[in-house]
Every structure is written in structure tokens, then in C-alpha cells.
Amino acid sequence: MAPSIILTGFMATGKSTVARQLARRLRWRLIDCDAEITARAGKPIHQIFRDGGEAYFRRLEREVIAEVTSDRKRCPQCGHLRPAVIATGGGAIVDLVNYAALRDRGVIICLSARPDVIARRLANPVKVRPMLSDSSTPLKQRIVELMANRRDAYARATFDIDTSDRTVEQVVDAILGSLASSVPLIVNSAAADE
Secondary structure (H helix, E strand, O other), X not given: OOOXXXXXXXXXXXXXXXXXXXXXXHOOEEEEHHHHHHHHHOOOHHHHHHHHHHHHHHXXXXXXXXXXXXXXXXXXXXXXXXXXXXXXXXXXXXOHHHHHHHHHHOEEEEEEOOHHHHHHHHOOOXXXXXXXXOXXXXXXXXXXXXXXXXXXXXXXXXXXXXXXXXXXXXXXXXXXXXHHOOOOOOOOHXXXXX
16 A cells, blocks of 8 residues: 555644645645545535535545545556545544544544644634534634544544644654654655646
């Protein structure tokens, strides 16, 4: 199986941003599950939640993850399965089916951050966060509650990288440093081609 790096973790921990930079550094394909869901649905995630509810969103998420993890594209030059950096949504690995599919595809890394850092990052709402916006609970308290609910799921990751006080480049360095001692990475320049 081609080595894939799967990024998971709570919202605003930097999954999509770090995944882009990590994929660029490794010259691997980038797959952003939330972007795939948005493209398929033809609408942003907050509208998917509004129109179909969380159950509908989770069904779309499971379909995307099943397809992404069963992808068998090969490098035209070497014939190996093409590696990828995969960014998941914050609740994706709570679902045991998603977790098993992702675990079998590669190494799962959880990006984390302190609740106060997440609240600060979310203070400028560029995106509507459905899991936070439908509550009368104060933002920081809601973050703490959701993080507690997902703690066991996030603990399934092979590594946890705290992004609270790191730049994107420092997070990428920390990921690569953690992986270097435990997982051989095959960096193939052809892997970045679609």
C-alpha cells in the first residue's frame, strides 16, 4: 500500500492548510475530503448541514472517504500506488468505518490545539462552522465539549501534533520528523501529477 498521510483533528487546527503545504513539500497528491464533499454537493458545508442535516453530511463524508481510501491510481513511471496527503473533516474518524478505511490507507496524524487558540482562530468567521453555530453555549465552552466528545476518536491517531504555537512550516516539520523515525516515506515527483 502506498504510504498516505491522513490529517485529522478538531476544526481550526490547520488540517487543510497543513495538508496543502505537506503535499507540496513531499510532491504528493492532495486530497481534501471537505473540498470533495463541497464539490459533490455543489454547496458549502454549512448549507449541506442546513439543507440535509448532520446525518446527510456524514453520509456524504463516508462516501468520499470510501472512494479516497480505495483509490488505486498508480505512478505511470514506477508503477507503485500513488501516495497522498489526505485532510479529513474534524468529525470524520469518529465514525469507525471511516477510521478503519483511513487507518488501512496510511498513517493518521491528529492535529490539535488548545481550546483558547481554537476559539481565537474561529473569532474571525471566514467559514460558518455548523457544529458550533447551532448552540446557545458560549464558543469556548462548546469547543471544550466537542473536543471532549471526540477525544477517544482522536486518540486513535498514530501521532498528535499540537499546532497551538507553531507556524504551518513548523507543523509540517514536526509531522515529517515524527514520521521519519517510524514510517519510510517514498517521495516520488510523479506522485504530484493528477
